[in-house]
Amino acid sequence: MCFTSNFWSLTIDGLNNGFLYALIALGYTLVYGVLQLINFAHSEVFMSGAFGGLFLTQALVGTGNPTGWTAGGYVAVGTLMGAVVGAIVAFLLERVAYRPLRRRHAPRLAFLITAIGASYFLFSLAGHLFGRDAYGVPDLLSHKSLFSIGSRNIQEYDLLVAGSAIAMLFILDRIVAHTRLGQGIRAVAQDAETASLLGVNIDRVISQTFIIGGLLGGAAGFLFGIGSSVGYTMGFVPGLKAFTAAVLGGIGNIRGAVLGGLALGLVENWGVTCVRNSWRDVIAFGILVLVLMFRPTGLLGERLGRSA
Amino acid sequence: MNQTQLLERGRRLLPWVPAGVLLAVMTGPQGRVGQPGYSISQAMHPGHLFDSIAIALVAGVIVQLWGARPAQFRDTVAQVRSETRRIYARREIRLGVYAVLLAFAILLPHMVGAYWQEILVDKIGIFALLAVGLNVVVGFAGLLDLGYIAFYAIGAYVVAYFTGALPVQPPFILNDFYALIFAVAAAMIAGLILGAPTLRLRGDYLAIVTLGFGEIITILAVNLDSVTNGSRGAPGITSFSVHVFGINYDWGLSQVPYYYLLLAFAVIIMVAFAMLENSRVGRAWTAIREDEVAAQACGIPPVKYKLMAFAIGASTSGFAGVLYAAKISFINPSSFTVLFSILVLVLVIFGGMGSLIGPIAGAAAIQWFFAYVQKHDGAPIPGIGVKIPIRPEDIYLYVGALLIVMMIFRPQGIIPSKRRAREIGMAEQGIGGADATGAPIGSPVS
Numbered sequence: 187m188c189f190t191s192n193f194w195s196l197t198i199d200g201l202n203n204g205f206l207y208a209l210i211a212l213g214y215t216l217v218y219g220v221l222q223l224i225n226f227a228h229s230e231v232f233m234s235g236a237f238g239g240l241f242l243t244q245a246l247v248g249t250g251n252p253t254g255w256t257a258g259g260y261v262a263v264g265t266l267m268g269a270v271v272g273a274i275v276a277f278l279l280e281r282v283a284y285r286p287l288r289r290r291h292a293p294r295l296a297f298l299i300t301a302i303g304a305s306y307f308l309f310s311l312a313g314h315l316f317g318r319d320a321y322g323v324p325d326l327l328s329h330k331s332l333f334s335i336g337s338r339n340i341q342e343y344d345l346l347v348a349g350s351a352i353a354m355l356f357i358l359d360r361i362v363a364h365t366r367l368g369q370g371i372r373a374v375a376q377d378a379e380t381a382s383l384l385g386v387n388i389d390r391v392i393s394q395t396f397i398i399g400g401l402l403g404g405a406a407g408f409l410f411g412i413g414s415s416v417g418y419t420m421g422f423v424p425g426l427k428a429f430t431a432a433v434l435g436g437i438g439n440i441r442g443a444v445l446g447g448l449a450l451g452l453v454e455n456w457g458v459t460c461v462r463n464s465w466r467d468v469i470a471f472g473i474l475v476l477v478l479m480f481r482p483t484g485l486l487g488e489r490l491g492r493s494a
Numbered sequence: 495m496n497q498t499q500l501l502e503r504g505r506r507l508l509p510w511v512p513a514g515v516l517l518a519v520m521t522g523p524q525g526r527v528g529q530p531g532y533s534i535s536q537a538m539h540p541g542h543l544f545d546s547i548a549i550a551l552v553a554g555v556i557v558q559l560w561g562a563r564p565a566q567f568r569d570t571v572a573q574v575r576s577e578t579r580r581i582y583a584r585r586e587i588r589l590g591v592y593a594v595l596l597a598f599a600i601l602l603p604h605m606v607g608a609y610w611q612e613i614l615v616d617k618i619g620i621f622a623l624l625a626v627g628l629n630v631v632v633g634f635a636g637l638l639d640l641g642y643i644a645f646y647a648i649g650a651y652v653v654a655y656f657t658g659a660l661p662v663q664p665p666f667i668l669n670d671f672y673a674l675i676f677a678v679a680a681a682m683i684a685g686l687i688l689g690a691p692t693l694r695l696r697g698d699y700l701a702i703v704t705l706g707f708g709e710i711i712t713i714l715a716v717n718l719d720s721v722t723n724g725s726r727g728a729p730g731i732t733s734f735s736v737h738v739f740g741i742n743y744d745w746g747l748s749q750v751p752y753y754y755l756l757l758a759f760a761v762i763i764m765v766a767f768a769m770l771e772n773s774r775v776g777r778a779w780t781a782i783r784e785d786e787v788a789a790q791a792c793g794i795p796p797v798k799y800k801l802m803a804f805a806i807g808a809s810t811s812g813f814a815g816v817l818y819a820a821k822i823s824f825i826n827p828s829s830f831t832v833l834f835s836i837l838v839l840v841l842v843i844f845g846g847m848g849s850l851i852g853p854i855a856g857a858a859a860i861q862w863f864f865a866y867v868q869k870h871d872g873a874p875i876p877g878i879g880v881k882i883p884i885r886p887e888d889i890y891l892y893v894g895a896l897l898i899v900m901m902i903f904r905p906q907g908i909i910p911s912k913r914r915a916r917e918i919g920m921a922e923q924g925i926g927g928a929d930a931t932g933a934p935i936g937s938p939v940s
Contacts, residue, residue, distance in 0.1 A: 224701065283898050287902065290922050291923075292918075293918060293928035294697070294929060295632075295638060295931050297901075300901045300902075302640060302705075302894075303894045303895070303896070303897025304894065305894070306897070307895050307897075311519070311891055313525075313887075314524060314525060314887075314891055315522075315530075316530050316533070317526050317527035318527075321527060422709070426705065429702055430706075462717070464713065464717045467709065467713055468713060471710050474703065474706060475688075478695055478699060
């Protein structure tokens, strides 16, 4: 096989991407669970988070050159800021764009059109406000090799992505499984009408779902930005891939989204060694179409949501 | 009006203040990389901010006055409307209106200058054709296609292939009119291949699959270097020409002949679509939109009819691609970005999905406006002296905003299809559906 020569390097990179896809995919899957809506604008939540984290770290670093714990702290604060900005954008999106439609019981087509409109509005606004060239995130992480797996040197960035993603996924899983909020989300996903009859405040649950999705997506945006760069169109392709990941794992299914994200990241990275790197997106899209053709309910099935 | 009512009115104006701030931000100067705060801080300049909030408040007052319009006015409008409808329902009147519109369309290129002639063909004509095709998908069948421009690209590349403009040479060089047939067929087949697996599933999957497909087509066009000549593009696509019965005519690269060619094709296509809408197929689409389960129970196979609409849309897009490629004589992947798919969508939505004239009116209005903005970039409007604070590079900001605003305030568009408008209205009251994208997003709101 073509990917065996660089196997570990490809696998670690694939897992990095996969964790980020998983974080974004959760935003799609959670919203799909409660609203049965593909929130196209979620890729822009990711982008906003990246800008939020970027500007905060830029302001903190200023002209200095922090190292060690200070630098690590800045990265943590930047990620947090990314999450907060992502959550704010997601919350506003639901309030301004989707809620009026929900109040009116608008047809689904109206939601989808609004979602794509919001996506275009948000990324164009970012391009308008911050310029249309890519920004580099301040270089805060060391590129020294900490240890190696196979032939691949593990750097701080790899640990940061894996560690923060695993932490967030663990917390999310606990929240959905054990808290009142999680109970609300699951109830609305199963049957919104009955949930509301039993006293669940649907509006609030939907808002909170968008906020949780925004927190994860925004943090992923900043982490993604550290690895490459931050620009106004950065959300489109990762957003599409994360949606693929969500469908691959079974849309509406939280663990499925994580599995789908990791699987997609790995397959895509192994796959590009068999073809050229520029075909990366084609592989992901091919997976999406194949999954829809042969197993539209995804690997783990649609658990949170219903099949409409 | 007593004091509490006034207070209530004022309170309802409050949400327009943040809308004004947003307007100020949207119309502010372009951002600069390296100075993240520049654009926002300039937009918050008191004069600019004040103007924007004032505009938003005036809009808010107008919306309120419209909501509180007196019953008498409402009745008069309804009466006038029903009267016009009664007159318009007569066949000869309707045909007369179409004849006047057609005559206007025929005379139009002679009434404008060279710049606007080019806009008429490249921006309005081609996109009106695209909008008419997308209208079959969005308006008639109630599906959402976000990668519509991919089929336009397929049409353009196929005609480039058959006229020998690509690195791969065809077995025989064809006249554009014959190549057109192959191009339309290729676009239709691509539509069938993409639609067949996806349309069996929930309707909203089609939206994301087509979005991805639109992106993939551009990637393919860039990367299949040996076939498409990559981002360098394909120059030298021959123009339309006729060589029969001793008539030799070449459309060349000039604007007006292409305008008439486009107009002729557009009229034929529109007549065909109008007949289609009133046929068994059109009624099947209506039935699927309004209640898919009931339609299926009555023996209408939904997937077949959805696929048909999708393929018709795709082939119209391919058709427009051929005309574009032959007119410009040069194509490259950047002519087919996903952005254009959304632009065509906004033309259809703004004009009125499902109506025949709507998408054309939408294309004319919006594309004219953007062309105007492009031409008078930053210059004051003659006669009024006010500058349009919209920059050409921000066009998609307004495209996105317009989609959201239309969906919130007027989903049926400016020239609505009567049936479609009623469907949307009834669906909102919980009677039937208004699209074929799956069950409504129905959660009872507390």
